[in-house]
Amino acid sequence: MLERGKISPVQMALFMNPAISATALLLVPSITAKHAHQDLWLSPIWASFIGYFIVFVSYQLNKLFPNQTIIEYSQQIVGKFFGKIIGVILLLFYLHITGVIVREYGEFVSGASLFHTPMAVIIGTMVLVCSLAVRGGIEVIGRAGEIIVPVVLLLYVIIFILLIKDLEIKNMFPIMEKGITPSLMGSVSPQSWFSEFILISFLLPYVTDRKRGMKWGMISVFSVTVLLVLTNIMDLLLFGNMTASLTYPVMVAARYISIADFLEHLESIVMAIWISGTFIKITVFYYAITLGTAQLLKLSDFRPLILPIGFLILLFGLWSSNNLEELSLFLGTSGAIYILSIQIIIPVFLLLTGFIRNKVQQGKGNNENEAPVNH
Amino acid sequence: MKLQSIIKKYLLLLFLVFSVVFLSGCWDRNEVNDLALIMAAGFDKKSDNTIELSVLLYIPKGGGNQQDMNSAGGGGYETMVRSAAGITVADAMARLQEKLPRQIFWGHTDIFLFNEKLAKEGIFEHVDFIMRHPQLRERAQIFVSKQPAKEVLSLMPPLERDLSEVLRELGEHEIGMSITTKELAQMLISDSGDCALPWIQILPPDDKNKPKRTIAYITGTAVFKKDKMIGKIDDMLTRGILWIRDEIRLAVVTVKLPQTKGYISVNLSQAHSKLVPTIENGKWKITLKSETYSDIVQNSTHLNVSDPAVVKSLERQIEQVINNRIELARKKVQKEMKADILGFADAFHRYYPKVWNKEKKRWEEIFPDVEVKYETKCKIRRQGLHS
Known part of the structure; x- marks a missing residue:
């Protein structure tokens, strides 16, 4: 095995939370609000079903092939050639998506505070830091998550509490003015975020207790849902219909805090939440790509791949779009379908095929030994 | 073997030293002594299609001669007003920058003033600038002034540091209307699109010889149809409006x-x-x-x-x-x-x-x-x- 480290299910749940929510917190409220209007807080709830489903699918796949990642067992399920094609598609997809994530990070930092710093420097430094974490392997990522995530969540809750006095419940009404459709439309783009939970199929082989892995995966989905609903409610109650026209509602919300004239100008807290959350997010994606590539090429170590892949992520980040509007439009429209289709269709197809294959082989080899698909 | 590990150590050290260059974020360094801190900004109508942007700037003072200034009875010498005209706010801001040796910094702007004449022609395009600029804060308060904004800004209030502080405190009492940028933007996109802003005018000075030593205070409400001002109501009526809007506090x-x-x-x-x-x-x-x-x-x-x-x-x-x-x-x-x-x-x-x-x-x-x-x-x- 390429990775000798092990993580506990709790660690996985902890770092999967920012791995999904980090970028979602800043961009999704305004994308969702464009469709869902005052029902935007319902959208993450609809979207979360995709998350539960994906965790279930990757757990079932892991049950069939306990010690393999999705790159390895796709070759077992559909044969070497097609399996490799699926692997290449997945890895290229993640390379692109990581590029997009890195770009979202860069756009925020340069759009909100570092106006003159070149994008390549902002993105490059982040990728460099992440590459150090990836080099440490999964245990290091797990521990980084344990340290960073609770702090991030705490800061987030603090922002919410400080805003309570400015919230106006009446902004929420009328609920479901035009039926359920707007909130469902609004849930398409959070769905693509939730589908990123398929990443745990790269991590499950290294989780110590698989059974609890499923449970904690579900808890992780739930925590992301709660976080997104809370964010959307906060933005809705504070800004009402204005949410859709703001680029970073959470950032503006934090800036709006003013307690007793001196507790003000707290947007740097959002900056801290965003940067540390995105660090975890990029690291998890980066790790999945590196590990997957090494497994696809049957290398004995994944570490030599880290820097070249980091360089590719940097380039994808620079090339993924011309500006924020384009990026936001991509994530709200075609991107959502693109992300959803790859992250849902491939695993579901693999699971069904694997399941049928297993049944057939079990029927055939009743007198043979068990576990016919092992290696 | 030993040499290699030494080289490795030095390379690591070199890397650490080198990363300092990036960590400080030097491309966007903003030294306080390079910034012109804007405390309040006002918009006046200059001619048919130009507006005048006036800003109240904070003048940082060394500790030394501050006392002399105060004993001279001037007070309020810590601020100054500059203005420039342009087709839009952003244009006027660029012109204003030409007249300022330091870079304009909006992060501390608490107050925006619209002159009555400008307000009657519509404020939407100017609010757009206020909402869009990344440095500007959504909690800044907005007022409509009877006198030209430039004149109001150059007042030297006897009690407070400068006019922006006076208006901010007055707004916080919520005796009259108090509207932040966020609330104004919300009203502009609300179902009716009509909005209301606090109306201020200059309090006649006690001492006729020092016409600038006074404040501007809230005397009513400017009423807007969509984004154009159509009239004003006095402070008694304003309080009736506050009851309906559930904003009455005092x-x-x-x-x-x-x-x-x-x-x-x-x-x-x-x-x-x-x-x-x-x-x-x-x-x-x-x-x-x-x-x-x-x-x-x-x-x-x-x-x-x-x-x-x-x-x-x-x-x-x-x-x-x-x-x-x-x-x-x-x-x-x-x-x-x-x-x-x-x-x-x-x-x-x-x-x-x-x-x-x-x-x-x-x-x-x-x-x-x-x-x-x-x-x-x-x-x-x-x-x-x-x-």
């Missing part, structure tokens, strides 16, 4: 009970109001439900205010006074100005989303004819320390 109500001499004044300690709309047979009605708790602060009558019967009739009387105040304000705004700054449109939208979507194009016709009923409840809680 009020003293003085009443005269029948068959008595003298007056009783009560101080409002809590007030809440709610608009409850109903549509019956095509008739649009609104019930204003409000609830207040008050404390007695002055009693110049011979009545014993600890007698529950007296308190009861006092409460009824106060309700009557409050209703009258609201009624006056409502009539002016709804019947004369026909501007929905009362939040009726949003209330109907919330309670009757289906009807609203059908009828919203007719709102302009419906609004002046909306019937309003009052359900005011007043409770006296304390009589003060003396009875």
Whole structure:
């Protein structure tokens, strides 16, 4: 095995939370609000079903092939050639998506505070830091998550509490003015975020207790849902219909805090939440790509791949779009379908095929030994 | 082997030293002594298609001669006003930068002023700049001034540091209207799109020889139809509007009970109001439900205010006074100005989303004819320390 480290299910749940929510917190409220209007807080709830489903699918796949990642067992399920094609598609997809994530990070930092710093420097430094974490392997990522995530969540809750006095419940009404459709439309783009939970199929082989892995995966989905609903409610109650026209509602919300004239100008807290959350997010994606590539090429170590892949992520980040509007439009429209289709269709197809294959082989080899698909 | 590890160590050290270059974020370093901190900004109409942007700048002072300045009686020497004209705010800002040796920094701007003339032509395009600029904060307060904004900004208030501080504090008392950029933007995109901003004018100075040593204060409300100012109402009517908008925080109500001499004044300690709309047979009605708790602060009558019967009739009387105040304000705004700054449109939208979507194009016709009923409840809680 390429990775000798092990993580506990709790660690996985902890770092999967920012791995999904980090970028979602800043961009999704305004994308969702464009469709869902005052029902935007319902959208993450609809979207979360995709998350539960994906965790279930990757757990079932892991049950069939306990010690393999999705790159390895796709070759077992559909044969070497097609399996490799699926692997290449997945890895290229993640390379692109990581590029997009890195770009979202860069756009925020340069759009909100570092106006003159070149994008390549902002993105490059982040990728460099992440590459150090990836080099440490999964245990290091797990521990980084344990340290960073609770702090991030705490800061987030603090922002919410400080805003309570400015919230106006009446902004929420009328609920479901035009039926359920707007909130469902609004849930398409959070769905693509939730589908990123398929990443745990790269991590499950290294989780110590698989059974609890499923449970904690579900808890992780739930925590992301709660976080997104809370964010959307906060933005809705504070800004009402204005949410859709703001680029970073959470950032503006934090800036709006003013307690007793001196507790003000707290947007740097959002900056801290965003940067540390995105660090975890990029690291998890980066790790999945590196590990997957090494497994696809049957290398004995994944570490030599880290820097070249980091360089590719940097380039994808620079090339993924011309500006924020384009990026936001991509994530709200075609991107959502693109992300959803790859992250849902491939695993579901693999699971069904694997399941049928297993049944057939079990029927055939009743007198043979068990576990016919092992290696 | 040993040499290699030494080289490795030095390479690591070199890497660490090198990363310092990036860690400081030097591309965007902003030294305080390179920044021109803008405390307040005002917009005036210059000519037909240009506006004038005036800004109140903070002048940082070394500790040394500060005392001399104060003893000279000038006070207020720590700020200055500069202005520049342009087609848009952003254009004017670029022109202004030409006249300033330091880089304009908007992060501390608490106050925006619109002159009446400019407000009458529409403020939407200027609000867009305020909302879009990354440095500007959404909690900045917005006012409409009778006198040119440039003149208001250059006042030297006797009590506070500068005018932006005066207006910020006045706004926070919530005696008059207090509107932040965020709230203004929300009103502009609300269902009716009509908005209201606090109206300020210059208080006549005590000393005629020092015309600048005074402040500007809130004397009413500027009423906007969509983003164009159509008129103003005085501070008494403003308080009626605040009742309807559930923004009243501080009020003293003085009443005269029948068959008595003298007056009783009560101080409002809590007030809440709610608009409850109903549509019956095509008739649009609104019930204003409000609830207040008050404390007695002055009693110049011979009545014993600890007698529950007296308190009861006092409460009824106060309700009557409050209703009258609201009624006056409502009539002016709804019947004369026909501007929905009362939040009726949003209330109907919330309670009757289906009807609203059908009828919203007719709102302009419906609004002046909306019937309003009052359900005011007043409770006296304390009589003060003396009875």
